[in-house]
Amino acid sequence: MRYGLGLRALRLMLRLLVLTILGFVLLPSVVVIIAAFSDRSILAFPPTGFSWRWFARALAYEDFQSGFRNGVIVMAWASSIALVIGSGVAIALHRYSFTGSRLLQAMLLAPLVVPHFTLGLGCLILAAQLGVARTMGLVVATHVVLVLPFVLRSVYVSLRNLDGRLEQAAASLGAPPGRVLWTVTLPLLAPGLAGGWLFAAILSFNEFTASLFVTAQRTQTLPVAMYNYVREYADPTMAALAAIYIAVTALLLLVANRFLGLGRVLAIDHGH
Amino acid sequence: MRGRPFLGWFVAPGVLCALGLAAAMAAVLQYAVRAHIPGSLGVGGFTLENFSGMLRPLYASVFLQTVQLCALTALFSLLAGYPLAHALVHARSAAWKSAVLVIAVTPLFLGEVVRTYSWLTVLGNSGFINGALLWLGLIDSPVQLMFTRFGVVLALVHVTLPVMVIMLAAALSHINADYLRAAMSLGAGPVRGFLTVTLPLSMPGILAGTSTAFAWTFSAFATPQMIGGGRVNMVSNLVYQLGFASFNFPFAASLSVVGLALAAAVLALLRLGTARLERLA
Numbered sequence: 001m002r003y004g005l006g007l008r009a010l011r012l013m014l015r016l017l018v019l020t021i022l023g024f025v026l027l028p029s030v031v032v033i034i035a036a037f038s039d040r041s042i043l044a045f046p047p048t049g050f051s052w053r054w055f056a057r058a059l060a061y062e063d064f065q066s067g068f069r070n071g072v073i074v075m076a077w078a079s080s081i082a083l084v085i086g087s088g089v090a091i092a093l094h095r096y097s098f099t100g101s102r103l104l105q106a107m108l109l110a111p112l113v114v115p116h117f118t119l120g121l122g123c124l125i126l127a128a129q130l131g132v133a134r135t136m137g138l139v140v141a142t143h144v145v146l147v148l149p150f151v152l153r154s155v156y157v158s159l160r161n162l163d164g165r166l167e168q169a170a171a172s173l174g175a176p177p178g179r180v181l182w183t184v185t186l187p188l189l190a191p192g193l194a195g196g197w198l199f200a201a202i203l204s205f206n207e208f209t210a211s212l213f214v215t216a217q218r219t220q221t222l223p224v225a226m227y228n229y230v231r232e233y234a235d236p237t238m239a240a241l242a243a244i245y246i247a248v249t250a251l252l253l254l255v256a257n258r259f260l261g262l263g264r265v266l267a268i269d270h271g272h
Numbered sequence: 273m274r275g276r277p278f279l280g281w282f283v284a285p286g287v288l289c290a291l292g293l294a295a296a297m298a299a300v301l302q303y304a305v306r307a308h309i310p311g312s313l314g315v316g317g318f319t320l321e322n323f324s325g326m327l328r329p330l331y332a333s334v335f336l337q338t339v340q341l342c343a344l345t346a347l348f349s350l351l352a353g354y355p356l357a358h359a360l361v362h363a364r365s366a367a368w369k370s371a372v373l374v375i376a377v378t379p380l381f382l383g384e385v386v387r388t389y390s391w392l393t394v395l396g397n398s399g400f401i402n403g404a405l406l407w408l409g410l411i412d413s414p415v416q417l418m419f420t421r422f423g424v425v426l427a428l429v430h431v432t433l434p435v436m437v438i439m440l441a442a443a444l445s446h447i448n449a450d451y452l453r454a455a456m457s458l459g460a461g462p463v464r465g466f467l468t469v470t471l472p473l474s475m476p477g478i479l480a481g482t483s484t485a486f487a488w489t490f491s492a493f494a495t496p497q498m499i500g501g502g503r504v505n506m507v508s509n510l511v512y513q514l515g516f517a518s519f520n521f522p523f524a525a526s527l528s529v530v531g532l533a534l535a536a537a538v539l540a541l542l543r544l545g546t547a548r549l550e551r552l553a
Binding site (some may be wrong): 010046088123125129222 | 378390399494
């Protein structure tokens with residue numbers, strides 16, 4: 001074994017490097033969770049005592065409550081509307097060739113590369129020109145545009161994996177196109193639709209930059225409320241909310257990994 | 273299948289959405305060539321003054337800084353992401369693999385504000401790093417990490433890392449393991465095998481990851497805003513400031529237009545350069 005010792009040293013170094021990078025990824029989450037339990041009203045390290053009061057304050061803070069409510073409303077509407085629009089377009093793109101299909105696809109995928117501040121600014125200016133006030137409708141419309149590419153992609157990928165012979169069998173047995181769609185295509189697509197909706201919902205709930213442009217005081221979503229809080233106060237209330245956020249997200253991902261196989265969803269593993 | 277049943281129904285909502293997006297982009301373009309009326313939200317006649325105003329050193333330096341920050345972030349994100357993606361794809365135990373995956377991907381779902389705020393608790397003058405260094409007696413007074421380019425890049429790398437890892441891992445997992453085995457059996461060591469087989473074959477993932485990291489960083493707002501604190505500015509911060517502090521929406525729009533063109537140009541150059549590299553290799 002010519003490489004024996006060298007190889008082992010290399011492996012060890014690689015492992016250490018990976019652990020260091022994972023530490024870098026985890027560091028802010030760990031630090032903010034520690035800060036959340038601080039007993040002082042300014043951030044300080046090392047902490048001097050332990051308290052739950054910032055959690056109580058975060059949960060009772062009015063702007064966070066209304067931001068959470070607004071965020072859930074926007075998230076539910078935006079991802080549901082995007083799901084309907086996205087699956088329609090995905091099915092059309094998958095099945096038919098029609099004039100302008102490439103243009104339509106490029107337009108709907110554009111929000112992946114156009115900076116969100118440009119999109120937010122555009123929606124704001126457009127609303128002003130049309131005389132539309134900064135209502136929830138405007139926020140929902142902006143979010144639909146932003147999350148649509150992800151839904152489109154998710155549904156399109158599951159359509160490609162769908163066995164077309166099942167639809168043909170139903171059609172050859174006399175089912176009209178509407179019935180094929182409703183009883184064969186859509187049920188088979190269900191996992192892809194659910195995945196696309198979930199992804200859209202998470203992105204919408206967390207969307208900040210575009211939301212900052214199109215929300216007003218009354219319609220602000222949770223990320224905007226958090227940003228405004230950090231600008232005004234320096235106490236660990238925001239740390240407590242961040243800790244809750246991190247705990248819930250990590251839990252959701254662990255569950256998703258257990259039941260869905262995160263690797264498969266993200267296309268890192270395939271066909272084992 | 274005969275005919276195209278329901279085509280109109282499938283496509284109409286999408287077309288409507290695309291038209292809305294096109295209208296929003298057109299609104300930005302149109303505002304970019306309108307005059308600003310100080311103290312009013314309305315706009316004046318057509319002008320190119322917004323674009324000539326951008327030639328002032330203040331704005332030119334922000335553009336330059338934005339491109340530099342994006343490039344640095346993409347580079348460090350690649351350097352940190354590659355080992356993680358490699359470990360993810362070549363993990364031997366399932367537990368290690370899912371641990372790496374969940375840790376690497378969780379930040380993606382936290383949102384920019386929560387992540388950036390968390391970095392404030394790390395980088396602040398009374399934050400974790402300074403607290404630790406003071407406690408260890410390595411420094412006497414806090415080191416300034418906030419409002420520096422170092423701090424901004426560190427947090428931006430953290431933001432783009434998950435996407436980089438996902439894209440690299442997807443590319444690495446598609447490489448046929450037989451190629452590396454063939455190289456090793458022909459006498460190549462692990463380092464040479466990696467440099468001559470794995471690395472070139474993962475080039476599509478590197479390209480996709482780097483350009484996505486670049487584009488994401490260009491789009492970043494909360495991170496440079498909160499950690500840069502007005503001292504490290506990117507185009508996004510200037511656009512927001514001009515819009516919501518000076519109510520100069522025409523100038524904000526023209527900055528977005530130039531920013532978008534600049535980002536597209538850099539990405540196209542990156543793609544061109546890599547294509548040439550691949551042909552040479």
